[in-house]
Amino acid sequence: MVKIAIMVGGPESYLPDIKNSLPDNVIWIGVDRGAIRLLDYGIKPVLALGDFDSITSEELSHLRNKIRDVRQFPAEKDATDTELAVRVAFEEFTPEEVTLYGATGGRLDHLLNNLWLVFQPAFYPHLSKIKIIDNKNTVSYFKPGVYEIQKETDKKYLAFVCLTAVSELTLKDMKYELSKANIAYPQSLASNEFITKNAQFSFETGLVAVIQSKD
Numbered sequence: 001m002v003k004i005a006i007m008v009g010g011p012e013s014y015l016p017d018i019k020n021s022l023p024d025n026v027i028w029i030g031v032d033r034g035a036i037r038l039l040d041y042g043i044k045p046v047l048a049l050g051d052f053d054s055i056t057s058e059e060l061s062h063l064r065n066k067i068r069d070v071r072q073f074p075a076e077k078d079a080t081d082t083e084l085a086v087r088v089a090f091e092e093f094t095p096e097e098v099t100l101y102g103a104t105g106g107r108l109d110h111l112l113n114n115l116w117l118v119f120q121p122a123f124y125p126h127l128s129k130i131k132i133i134d135n136k137n138t139v140s141y142f143k144p145g146v147y148e149i150q151k152e153t154d155k156k157y158l159a160f161v162c163l164t165a166v167s168e169l170t171l172k173d174m175k176y177e178l179s180k181a182n183i184a185y186p187q188s189l190a191s192n193e194f195i196t197k198n199a200q201f202s203f204e205t206g207l208v209a210v211i212q213s214k215d
Contacts, residue, residue, distance in 0.1 A: 009033035014105035050081035146202040155212040166206030
């Protein structure tokens with residue numbers, strides 16, 4: 001199974017302990033300053049891309065010396081560097097999983113764009129394969145259906161974020177349960193908790209992000 005990890009250039013203080021927590025078979029893509037960060041961690045990405053407006057010319061030369069595939073784009077473009085990286089991941093690697101790191105914190109406009117990537121027609125078919133992870137949160141996306149999710153060992157809280165209107169949302173085997181609730185507008189059903197290692201949920205229409213988090 002092909003797993004892609006994309007390192008974006010968000011604040012380093014928001015990153016989990018990547019060096020000691022990821023398997024060796026992950027394929028890395030570095031985005032702008034995220035590519036420099038990976039090299040600093042001793043991780044060599046398969047490619048680096050972006051407009052590289054957040055690094056110096058010396059750092060860009062360092063990237064070109066260390067990484068075989070460096071793709072530079074103009075600063076004025078119709079897609080963010082992160083969008084370009086996700087597009088490359090799905091078009092060139094056919095992954096089963098794409099995880100974004102460094103995509104939270106910092107500028108709010110970039111954070112919102114990253115959270116809403118899955119609405120774009122190019123990414124919507126793949127939304128179940130996309131995750132956003134930082135040092136306190138794991139964000140996963142779900143289309144209508146019936147699901148069982150497993151508790152991450154270091155997480156306490158569970159949120160169901162209705163990114164659109166959602167119909168017949170049912171939550172089972174968790175602290176606060178629901179039965180066929182209709183949510184009329186985007187809303188975060190926050191601060192729920194697992195009561196066992198697994199929980200179930202389902203819904204009929206809409207788009208839901210599930211967030212496991214800790215303080």
